[in-house]
Amino acid sequence: MKTRFAPSPTGYLHIGNVRTALFCDLLAKAKNGHFLLRIEDTDQSRSSTEFADHLQKDLHWLGLEWNEGPYYQSQRQAIYDDYYHRLEKISRAYLCFCTEQQLSIARKVQMASGQPPRYAGTCRHLTAEQIAQKIAQGLKSTWRFSVPEGEVIEFNDFVRGVQTFQSSEIGDFIIRRADGTAPFFFCNAIDDALMEVTHVLRGEDHLTNTPRQLLILKALNLATPTYGHLALIVGSDGSPLSKRHGSRNIQELRESGYIPQGIVNYLARLGHYYTSNDFMDLNQLAAAFSTESLGKAPAHFDAAQMLYWQKQAVANLSKDALWQWLGAEVQALVPAAQRDIFLKTIHSNVTFPANGLHWANVLFVDPVPYAPEALPILQQAGSAFFKTAIDLLPQHKTDFKALAHALQQATGLKGKSLYQPLRIALTGQLDGPEMVNIFELFGVDRIRTRLHHAEKIANK
Ligand code: GLU
Numbered sequence: 001m002k003t004r005f006a007p008s009p010t011g012y013l014h015i016g017n018v019r020t021a022l023f024c025d026l027l028a029k030a031k032n033g034h035f036l037l038r039i040e041d042t043d044q045s046r047s048s049t050e051f052a053d054h055l056q057k058d059l060h061w062l063g064l065e066w067n068e069g070p071y072y073q074s075q076r077q078a079i080y081d082d083y084y085h086r087l088e089k090i091s092r093a094y095l096c097f098c099t100e101q102q103l104s105i106a107r108k109v110q111m112a113s114g115q116p117p118r119y120a121g122t123c124r125h126l127t128a129e130q131i132a133q134k135i136a137q138g139l140k141s142t143w144r145f146s147v148p149e150g151e152v153i154e155f156n157d158f159v160r161g162v163q164t165f166q167s168s169e170i171g172d173f174i175i176r177r178a179d180g181t182a183p184f185f186f187c188n189a190i191d192d193a194l195m196e197v198t199h200v201l202r203g204e205d206h207l208t209n210t211p212r213q214l215l216i217l218k219a220l221n222l223a224t225p226t227y228g229h230l231a232l233i234v235g236s237d238g239s240p241l242s243k244r245h246g247s248r249n250i251q252e253l254r255e256s257g258y259i260p261q262g263i264v265n266y267l268a269r270l271g272h273y274y275t276s277n278d279f280m281d282l283n284q285l286a287a288a289f290s291t292e293s294l295g296k297a298p299a300h301f302d303a304a305q306m307l308y309w310q311k312q313a314v315a316n317l318s319k320d321a322l323w324q325w326l327g328a329e330v331q332a333l334v335p336a337a338q339r340d341i342f343l344k345t346i347h348s349n350v351t352f353p354a355n356g357l358h359w360a361n362v363l364f365v366d367p368v369p370y371a372p373e374a375l376p377i378l379q380q381a382g383s384a385f386f387k388t389a390i391d392l393l394p395q396h397k398t399d400f401k402a403l404a405h406a407l408q409q410a411t412g413l414k415g416k417s418l419y420q421p422l423r424i425a426l427t428g429q430l431d432g433p434e435m436v437n438i439f440e441l442f443g444v445d446r447i448r449t450r451l452h453h454a455e456k457i458a459n460k
Helices: 015-030 049-062 077-089 100-112 128-136 184-194 209-219 250-255 260-268 282-287 303-315 319-326 328-333 336-349 353-364 374-381 383-396 400-411 416-427 435-459
Strands: 002-005 034-039 068-072 093-096 142-145 152-157 161-166 174-176 199-203 226-230
Touching (some): 015 034, 015 049, 015 199, 015 260, 034 049, 049 068, 049 250, 049 260, 077 093, 077 174, 077 184, 093 174, 184 209, 250 260, 260 282, 260 303, 303 336, 319 328, 353 435, 374 416, 374 435, 383 400, 383 416, 400 435
Parallel strands (some): 034 068
16 A cells, blocks of 8 residues: 655645545555655645745654655656657647647637537647648647547545546546646656555545546556545535635644644544544554544534544643743743743643733732623622631641631632632633632742732722
């Protein structure tokens, strides 16, 4: 089993092409196979090395490691030229001098008479003299592949089942443009054969390229891979996925603090069914990956689901990884001695590093600002409440449960009216991390400082 990811470096990796890369990696891993990376950069006007480098960085970040490559198609032109000549030698490729204008008129005529537009074969039978003459006139030419008449092209798509095409519906197509460049599907097919790719898994938008690729490979007597075409990803409204559905490219997701394992867990389930809802690493996802579990219907992107897997990913971070992920701004606010207790306190309250920064500010920067809804609650509790809490502090110190219990006895308050003013005094917030941990983190001095502050505010 050898799979490949063959991106064209014409932009940043987005959810759609990363999912394809992931499935190809999982498919290879599931079968102890090989996963190769091929950069399809023959279209020089649209490709850039910046995008090619960037996509590799994104794949590394996601943990999608290829065992072979990267190959760059821009460095393989001599190979493609060789195959053009082989096709020419066996009379399966010919020069076409039709101009864009002539082709467009022919297409219009065909469409007007209700026929599908396809090349009429005008240049197929030019004689050597006619060709020489046209070249002498300086006419530009493309190369066309001559499609056999009356053939049925059939293949068993490992996602969609048997697919059948009639060669009569495929006109002789261009395999080499006038400027000498190749359309993507030509190099793509040649390379899959030469690189011994066994399984091509790609988007359904390539389905109609497959019969043409099979014809080319067959004519050249090259091995054909097995093809599988993935249903596309759509937004909640059923239209192709875009930014407006909450989809962002991988770089944007990384910058906003998404964790690669969360993205991977989400994408693995976007169009592939897993019986387990466990958070899994790539090996576990691969072990349960099967082409039979790939959906045939379009997969709906759901930003809420992606957030769910982000939360799972955060929950699964080790202490060290959590610390790294929170970033320099948070790290600068947290004294080294309190690192572990800080992480324990906030772990279940953060989904993104920005939340961590919020809690670091709340927990370490005095005086703590109060949330707007907090003030009336402090006033309702009254300054005597906080005075009592301060008086009880020397006895109970950082034992939150004991202090709360004693405060309940002393004030007669319980439940929300007991806990909420305490939480607000300590954090300025109505919700947040466990008070038990906050007490441990603060120590008696900071608890007292904040209770004092609340006592003053409640008086106003
Ligand atoms: N370069 C093509 C693309 O990015 C590859 C398609 C394929 O996987 O065969 O769409």
